[in-house]
Structures are given as structure tokens and as C-alpha cells.
Amino acid sequence: MEEKDLVIIGGGPAGLCAAISARKKGIDVLIIDENLRPGGQLFKQIHRFFGSKEHMAGVRGFVIGEKLLKEVKELGVEVWLNSIAYGIFKDKVIGVIKDGKNILVKAKSIIISTGATENPLSFPNWTLPGVMGAGACQTMINIHRVLPGKKVLMIGSGNVGLIVSYQLLQAGAEVVGVVEIMPKIGGYLVHAAKIKRFGVPIYLSTTILEGVGKEEIEGAIICPVDENFKPIIKKKKYIEVDLICIAVGLTPLNELLYQAGCLFTYKGYLGGMVALHNENMETTVENIFVAGDCSGIEEASTAMEEGKLAGISVAEKIRGKKWEDEKDQIRKRLDDFRIGTFGEKRKLSKEEIVREYYERVKTW
Ligand SMILES: Cc1cc2nc3c(=O)[nH]c(=O)nc-3n(C[C@H](O)[C@H](O)[C@H](O)COP(=O)(O)OP(=O)(O)OC[C@H]3O[C@@H](n4cnc5c(N)ncnc54)[C@H](O)[C@@H]3O)c2cc1C
Structure with missing residues (x-):
């Protein structure tokens, strides 16, 4: 030995x-x-x-x-x-x-x-292809040069969520939004400003209810939450995406x-x-x-x-x-x-x- x-x-x-x-x-x-x-x-x-x-x-x-x-x-x-x-x-x-x-x-x-x-986040259809951790997504775009999706929804507005959103934009993807359950952006504002300049909306006090799709992700349903983090169901909305990225710690x-x-x-x-x-x-x-x-x-x-x-x-x-x-x-x-x-x-x-x-x- x-x-x-x-x-x-x-x-x-x-x-x-x-x-x-x-x-x-x-x-x-x-x-x-x-x-x-x-x-x-x-x-x-x-x-x-x-x-x-x-x-x-x-x-x-x-x-x-x-x-x-x-x-x-x-x-x-x-x-x-x-x-x-x-x-x-x-x-x-x-x-x-x-x-x-x-x-x-x-x-x-x-x-x-x-x-x-990376921490996972479970919601209906979270096991479908098209749901991945933001770190894994960063490995694919910056190490392997593969774009894992064209229309992306990012869950989590900490530094990882914000930075990976920006890097997805740089790699040619469309980031349709960042969803954050807290009433405030989690990461540094300098990173948030970069994606805002690209016109990416950051939905505060909002969560993901489910991924939508049969064989793979085709969309997501997001929904605002009240002060007790309870979804306000009548305000839920559908967004068309082919990638849901999880950046929740x-x-x-x-x-x-x-x-x-x-x-x-x-x-x-x-x-x-x-x-x-x-x-x-x-x-x-x-x-x-x-x-x-x-x-x-x-x-x-x-x-x-x-x-x-x-x-x-x-x-x-x-x-x-x-x-x-x-x-x-x-x-x-x-x-x-x-x-x-x-x-x-x-x-x-x-x-x-x-x-x-x-x-x-x-x-x-
Ligand atoms: C999107 C993003 C942006 C960031 N931006 C910044 C920034 O601007 N400034 C900053 O200071 N920090 C930043 N960070 C944080 C920084 O990357 C981490 O804090 C740092 O990499 C931690 O270093 P580490 O050596 O502890 O772990 P890691 O860098 O994760 O290295 C651990 C290594 O151990 C290997 N390993 C694990 N288990 C085993 C095993 N059993 N056998 C063999 N090998 C194993 C792993 O594969 C890996 O290579 C960022 C992180 C992310 C995700």
C-alpha cells in the first residue's frame, strides 16, 4: 500500500x-x-x-x-x-x-x-428531462460547450442563479425569467443588474408550481405567493420553456x-x-x-x-x-x-x- x-x-x-x-x-x-x-x-x-x-x-x-x-x-x-x-x-x-x-x-x-x-427542488414533473441544477448547466455551457436549453426559467435569485442566467444569455439562450420566493433578490445587485439590462424579468415573491410536459419539459407554471409563502392560485401563469434551472442553494x-x-x-x-x-x-x-x-x-x-x-x-x-x-x-x-x-x-x-x-x- x-x-x-x-x-x-x-x-x-x-x-x-x-x-x-x-x-x-x-x-x-x-x-x-x-x-x-x-x-x-x-x-x-x-x-x-x-x-x-x-x-x-x-x-x-x-x-x-x-x-x-x-x-x-x-x-x-x-x-x-x-x-x-x-x-x-x-x-x-x-x-x-x-x-x-x-x-x-x-x-x-x-x-x-x-x-x-446542489440542493434539489421537487415539484410535479421535476424528474422530466429539461430540469437541471444551475451548476450542472454551468458545467455544460462553460466546460462542454453544450447549450442545454433555448428558453430557460431560472429558479432562485442568489448569486449562482443570477450568474448562471447571465452566462446562459452569453451562450445564446433566452432566459424568460428568474423566479424568487423571497420578496428580495438574494444575490449581489451588480449581478441582477446585468440580467435586467438584457430585459430578463425577476419575479419576486413567486414560486414554481409545476413543470409541464410529457416526455420532456415544454413549460412551467409559476405563481405569486402571499406573506406566508402560500401560492395565490388565481394568479398562476404558464410560461413556455424547455429548461428549468434550479439554483436554490x-x-x-x-x-x-x-x-x-x-x-x-x-x-x-x-x-x-x-x-x-x-x-x-x-x-x-x-x-x-x-x-x-x-x-x-x-x-x-x-x-x-x-x-x-x-x-x-x-x-x-x-x-x-x-x-x-x-x-x-x-x-x-x-x-x-x-x-x-x-x-x-x-x-x-x-x-x-x-x-x-x-x-x-x-x-x-
Ligand atoms: C455560479 C457560481 C459563481 C461563483 N462565483 C464566485 C465568485 O465570483 N467569487 C468567489 O470567490 N466564489 C465564487 N463562487 C464560489 C466558488 O466557486 C466556491 O466557493 C469554490 O469553488 C469552493 O472551492 P472548494 O475547493 O471548496 O470546492 P470545489 O471548487 O467544488 O472543488 C471540490 C473538488 O473536489 C472534487 N471531489 C469531490 N468529492 C470527491 C471525491 N470523493 N473524490 C475525488 N474528488 C472529489 C470535486 O469534483 C471538485 O473538483 C461561485 C460559485 C458558483 C456555483
Whole structure:
């Protein structure tokens, strides 16, 4: 069985930054990723990132991805692609299906940075072809260059719904509307303004009642809701569409953390159940660390910083050295990034996670 100092599961922005930080401190690193190219969500993101300059605002996601891949290559980090980590067993043995073959690899430390999964939304006919997650739709248009529909209804006005609507317009689709059950747009107004300029209506306090079609989606029935979110049926209306895109949030992809025996807590602002971890991103299972969206849904910028923090923390444990100043700077950048209404709530949730980690570890 192969043995590694550090195995990183998931080669998105969090995993790549973790690998770079650990490798720079002399750690032997292996990244495992299920795709044919590492980078996670970054290569789908053709838009300029928001945020501050230190967090690469204004730079397109795929450009950040290319920069990270170059660094990973120059540092000689080993990367297994087309490889799915399916389990973490006793003594940190990881089961991997690599190019169709079953391989076991043993690690001194593991960083889990598997990202997130899209939330589904069920309504009559939601299983027909022509209903898909906005992230899947983004993969089809920006990675595979396939337009999955010509007339699209987007459900959800968070940043994902708004950005993917804009990218569908850029790819040549007609976006007939964005439906949002809340009375306010969920994402940044700068993204909403872009689609409004194209004349796309955003229907607030509105929901989807059903998809319409026999073999595939041919339309959708949408309906305004009252202040208790109850549909006002007499106001329902039919819209002709061939694609209904669902953008109603993400959930941390954390099965491997459950399987490894980590303790969890519920944090609504971070997408649901998240693994408890300390200020070094170490979970309640010693030498298993977490970083990025799977430790709570945020953004690529925070995923990269958390990855760096986890990478340095692993190096500290393996090499028996301390890099406290470097870690403090990263924590400061994370605090600086977590501003605004959503950011503040996520910051508080992350602080609670660290507090709960120490309380639960003491009594466990
Ligand atoms: C439409 C959209 C727009 C966005 N815009 C911005 C923006 O402007 N600015 C910003 O900062 N953020 C933005 N984000 C958020 C950002 O993309 C994510 O927060 C970020 O990608 C999270 O990084 P990550 O490394 O945690 O996960 P991911 O990027 O999801 O990477 C996880 C990787 O792990 C792999 N993986 C999962 N499970 C396994 C397994 N068992 N075995 C092997 N591999 C596995 C996945 O395939 C993936 O490659 C946007 C997101 C979306 C959807």
C-alpha cells in the first residue's frame, strides 16, 4: 500500500491552495480529484470575481485556476485525476477508484476539500428531462460547450442563479425569467443588474408550481405567493420553456467526514451540517482537516485561505515547527473577507464552530 504524508481529497481552490502551502513547507503531498483536470468550480467561472483586490476581485475564475495549477506543477505535487475517494478507513487508509481500479493509500494526515452539492427542488414533473441544477448547466455551457436549453426559467435569485442566467444569455439562450420566493433578490445587485439590462424579468415573491410536459419539459407554471409563502392560485401563469434551472442553494459535500467519524453541527448560514473544526481547520478526528465549501458554503476566496491554513497546520504537525504569524495573517484575511450581511453571519457561524469544537472535544 502506498503511504503519503498528506493526502488532499478534492482539487478545487481549497485543495490546490492547501497543497501549495504544505509542499512549500517540505511536505510530500498527493491530491486526489475525480475530474480530468483539477481546479474544481474555477474552470466554470468565466466571470470576474467579486470581493477585494487581495482576494483577486476582477480576475476571472479560470485564470485563478490556471495560476494555481501552474504552481502545483512547479512544486512537484503529485495529482491523481479521474480518481474518486470513496472511503476513509481505520488508520487513515483511503479507498480510491483510480482509472477504474481500486487502490488503497495510507496517509499521515488528510485534508478533505470536496466542495458542495446542489440542493434539489421537487415539484410535479421535476424528474422530466429539461430540469437541471444551475451548476450542472454551468458545467455544460462553460466546460462542454453544450447549450442545454433555448428558453430557460431560472429558479432562485442568489448569486449562482443570477450568474448562471447571465452566462446562459452569453451562450445564446433566452432566459424568460428568474423566479424568487423571497420578496428580495438574494444575490449581489451588480449581478441582477446585468440580467435586467438584457430585459430578463425577476419575479419576486413567486414560486414554481409545476413543470409541464410529457416526455420532456415544454413549460412551467409559476405563481405569486402571499406573506406566508402560500401560492395565490388565481394568479398562476404558464410560461413556455424547455429548461428549468434550479439554483436554490448548496450543501457541503461531507460524506467522507461523516465516515471518518468527525463530529458535526448544524449551521444554516453555512449550508447545513458541517464538521466541527478548530482554528487550524483540524476536525475532531486528529490529523483529519477540512477546508473550503465542504466546511461550510462560502466563496472561492475563503476556500483558498482555508486551504492554506489547513496546509500549513498539517506541515506544523508533521515537521514539529510553528508558523503562527503566517497563520494569523491568513485568519485576518478570512475575517476581512467575511463582511456584509451574509459575510458577518458566516463569520459568527465559523466562530461558533471553533467554540463548539473545544466544548465537544472536552466532553467527548
Ligand atoms: C455560479 C457560481 C459563481 C461563483 N462565483 C464566485 C465568485 O465570483 N467569487 C468567489 O470567490 N466564489 C465564487 N463562487 C464560489 C466558488 O466557486 C466556491 O466557493 C469554490 O469553488 C469552493 O472551492 P472548494 O475547493 O471548496 O470546492 P470545489 O471548487 O467544488 O472543488 C471540490 C473538488 O473536489 C472534487 N471531489 C469531490 N468529492 C470527491 C471525491 N470523493 N473524490 C475525488 N474528488 C472529489 C470535486 O469534483 C471538485 O473538483 C461561485 C460559485 C458558483 C456555483
